[in-house]
Amino acid sequence: MEPKAYILARESFEALLQSLKSRGYTLIGPTIRDDVLWYAEIQSVEDFPIGWTDVQGPGQYRLQKQDRDTLFGFTVAANTWKSFLFPPRLLLWRSKRTENGIEFEQPTRSIPKLALIGVRACELAAIQVQDRVFLQQEFVDPEYQARREQAFILAVNCGTAAATCFCTSLGTGPKASNGYDLALTELPDGKRLLIEVGSEQGDEVIQDLPVHPAKPADLQEAEQVIQNTVSQITRELQTEGLQTFLYAQYENPHWDEVAKRCLTCGNCTLVCPTCFCSTVEDRSDLSGDLAERWRTWDSCFSLEFTYLHGGPIRTSAKARYRHWLLHKLATWIDQFGTLGCVGCGRCITWCPAGIDLTEEVRSLQRLAHREVDHAKS
Amino acid sequence: MKQIKIPKLAVWKFTSCDGCQLSILDLEDHLLEIGQRIEIAYFLEASSRKVKGPYDISLVEGSISTPEEEETIHKIRKQSKFLIAIGACATAGGIQALRNFRDVAEFQKIVYPNPEYIETLKYATPISHHVRVDLELRGCPINKTHVLEVISALLIGRKPSLPHHSVCIECKKRGNPCILVSKGILCMGPVTSAGCGAICPAYNRGCYGCFGPSESPNLHAFISLAQRLGITNSTLIHALRSFNAFADSFREASIYLEASEES
Numbered sequence: 001m002e003p004k005a006y007i008l009a010r011e012s013f014e015a016l017l018q019s020l021k022s023r024g025y026t027l028i029g030p031t032i033r034d035d036v037l038w039y040a041e042i043q044s045v046e047d048f049p050i051g052w053t054d055v056q057g058p059g060q061y062r063l064q065k066q067d068r069d070t071l072f073g074f075t076v077a078a079n080t081w082k083s084f085l086f087p088p089r090l091l092l093w094r095s096k097r098t099e100n101g102i103e104f105e106q107p108t109r110s111i112p113k114l115a116l117i118g119v120r121a122c123e124l125a126a127i128q129v130q131d132r133v134f135l136q137q138e139f140v141d142p143e144y145q146a147r148r149e150q151a152f153i154l155a156v157n158c159g160t161a162a163a164t165c166f167c168t169s170l171g172t173g174p175k176a177s178n179g180y181d182l183a184l185t186e187l188p189d190g191k192r193l194l195i196e197v198g199s200e201q202g203d204e205v206i207q208d209l210p211v212h213p214a215k216p217a218d219l220q221e222a223e224q225v226i227q228n229t230v231s232q233i234t235r236e237l238q239t240e241g242l243q244t245f246l247y248a249q250y251e252n253p254h255w256d257e258v259a260k261r262c263l264t265c266g267n268c269t270l271v272c273p274t275c276f277c278s279t280v281e282d283r284s285d286l287s288g289d290l291a292e293r294w295r296t297w298d299s300c301f302s303l304e305f306t307y308l309h310g311g312p313i314r315t316s317a318k319a320r321y322r323h324w325l326l327h328k329l330a331t332w333i334d335q336f337g338t339l340g341c342v343g344c345g346r347c348i349t350w351c352p353a354g355i356d357l358t359e360e361v362r363s364l365q366r367l368a369h370r371e372v373d374h375a376k377s
Numbered sequence: 378m379k380q381i382k383i384p385k386l387a388v389w390k391f392t393s394c395d396g397c398q399l400s401i402l403d404l405e406d407h408l409l410e411i412g413q414r415i416e417i418a419y420f421l422e423a424s425s426r427k428v429k430g431p432y433d434i435s436l437v438e439g440s441i442s443t444p445e446e447e448e449t450i451h452k453i454r455k456q457s458k459f460l461i462a463i464g465a466c467a468t469a470g471g472i473q474a475l476r477n478f479r480d481v482a483e484f485q486k487i488v489y490p491n492p493e494y495i496e497t498l499k500y501a502t503p504i505s506h507h508v509r510v511d512l513e514l515r516g517c518p519i520n521k522t523h524v525l526e527v528i529s530a531l532l533i534g535r536k537p538s539l540p541h542h543s544v545c546i547e548c549k550k551r552g553n554p555c556i557l558v559s560k561g562i563l564c565m566g567p568v569t570s571a572g573c574g575a576i577c578p579a580y581n582r583g584c585y586g587c588f589g590p591s592e593s594p595n596l597h598a599f600i601s602l603a604q605r606l607g608i609t610n611s612t613l614i615h616a617l618r619s620f621n622a623f624a625d626s627f628r629e630a631s632i633y634l635e636a637s638e639e640s
């Protein structure tokens with residue numbers, strides 16, 4: 001069945017936001033903060049970065065004002081939706097020493113009902129990757145589950161791509177194919193939005209709005225937007241046979257070269273929409289009667305990450321970078337059945353050293369081939 | 378409940394500005410309780426009461442800069458079960474260690490009318506260069522919550538939770554966009570130890586490196602990135618030569634840059 005598609009006038013976009021609000025959703029959408037695009041709570045279309053776009057490159061990011069009044073004329077924000085579904089810091093439990101022993105208490109919190117406004121196709125794929133991690137393994141993460149199950153997803157098909165995007169190599173974008181409630185395409189005249197319905201909830205919201213069914217010509221126009229975006233994507237990651245290839249590269253000399261550039265700062269993991277690692281911190285107060293366990297984001301670039309009895313295992317930058325890249329592009333497949341990368345490009349942009357995983361993979365391949373040639377001659 | 382003996386705490390000062398001791402006093406809401414759980418046996422900044430050693434916990438502020446200090450720190454070590462160096466001076470030499478890069482006799486001549494009265498060591502050095510240190514609390518000044526964390530942990534015999542990874546990790550957990558990337562501001566975060574909670578990047582200032590080098594700083598990569606941002610070598614030398622100038626990796630990097638400036 002073709003998804004149901006409608007046309008909504010651009011000036012009625014606010015009605016869509018307000019309809020979600022009236023259904024009790026807290027709106028999280030794109031804003032501008034400190035010269036970057038940032039997903040944060042919004043109240044109305046007024047908060048949108050109208051007419052702004054982002055210019056991204058390895059280790060570089062700048063905002064630019066365009067002469068068009070686009071709602072979504074940019075690509076992925078600096079932060080990720082995971083900050084809302086998998087918060088960076090979370091109290092897991094508290095305990096109290098009493099006359100009758102130790103009492104444990106689970107924090108009661110109201111889980112917000114979130115409407116995520118403007119989720120890109122790669123980001124939707126990343127949410128689905130995290131679903132596999134947090135919901136589809138032996139143990140389910142109840143906090144993630146509670147946030148995720150209530151969330152409304154308004155996806156946006158990209159009308160522009162950044163120089164760091166490579167969703168096309170991974171088949172994750174630039175068009176959202178499933179997993180959304182509504183998906184929106186901004187049509188080139190700037191006056192109409194094409195909205196595709198992906199769920200019952202999405203359908204209900206549409207009923208509130210002054211829409212009319214999309215015509216085949218509208219669908220074609222939307223398809224053209226996507227094709228135009230595809231043609232802007234220049235970055236590439238060759239994924240065929242990549243896992244087998246990487247497993248054979250343990251001793252590739254290129255790891256030493258990238259280790260010279262890697263700061264082991266951890267930015268690439270924390271900005272990544274699929275990275276899911278966390279650690280726990282135990283706290284106790286001066287009396288020793290109250291204790292708390294906090295969960296916080298962790299990164300495989302920290303030494304403590306591999307601390308076993310006697311010390312950390314991955315001490316060198318080489319070992320840590322190699323682990324990171326291998327997890328994203330090889331071991332993740334064994335672990336969860338998908339790649340750990342969706343091609344959003346954040347780790348490239350937000351790496352202070354401008355390290356680009358697609359480049360590093362190519363360098364590994366070049367060196368490996370050279371070695372093979374050597375062996376033959 | 379088993380009543381444990383109340384541990385004795387001493388706070389010592391060497392060459393320093395007293396800022397770290399003030400950070401301890403700044404634990405206002407907790408001071409009364411600290412006073413109930415441990416005996417503050419020696420803390421001249423807070424009280425003139427002096428109880429003789431030995432001490433269960435010694436907090437040591439300041440760097441070793443004079444022959445007298447060099448002697449005293451050994452005496453303190455002998456009297457202390459658990460010795461904690463606190464702050465950039467005690468853990469890396471502090472701002473006064475800037476003199477280590479030049480001839481101290483020259484400075485004496487320039488600064489003092491009667492330099493012969495000045496008795497000083499050639500280098501201002503961290504406590505760990507002189508005695509065994511059980512734990513270091515970094516920062517200029519220290520983060521007062523770390524003091525609370527360490528005391529609470531020692532009281533019940535657990536490992537204190539103190540981060541040593543980069544400031545960047547704290548910066549992302551705090552929800553800051555990276556200003557190094559978005560604004561091209563020189564930020565020491567990628568080579569600096571966490572501990573402050575990434576305050577400066579949260580206010581659009583580059584990290585100053587108050588907590589000293591992180592657990593695995595890659596200064597080579599950091600220098601290349603600064604050069605890519607168009608930061609001059611002399612600006613970078615200044616950034617590296619502040620509170621933690623004499624910490625190994627910062628010192629080596631600034632000496633390397635200085636040498637390449639001259640050549």
Ligand code: SF4
Nearest residue numbers: 269275276277300327
């Ligand atoms: S790349 Fe590192 S931080 Fe990310 S999920 Fe894998 S191990 Fe965790």
Ligand code: SF4
Nearest residue numbers: 272341342344345347
């Ligand atoms: S590895 Fe990089 S490009 Fe891939 S999903 Fe993570 S941040 Fe995006």
Ligand code: SF4
Nearest residue numbers: 262263265266268351
């Ligand atoms: S690859 Fe880049 S972002 Fe990741 S740890 Fe290395 S320097 Fe930091």
Ligand code: SF4
Nearest residue numbers: 545548555556564566
């Ligand atoms: S602003 Fe500084 S501390 Fe924060 S991520 Fe960027 S380099 Fe690291």
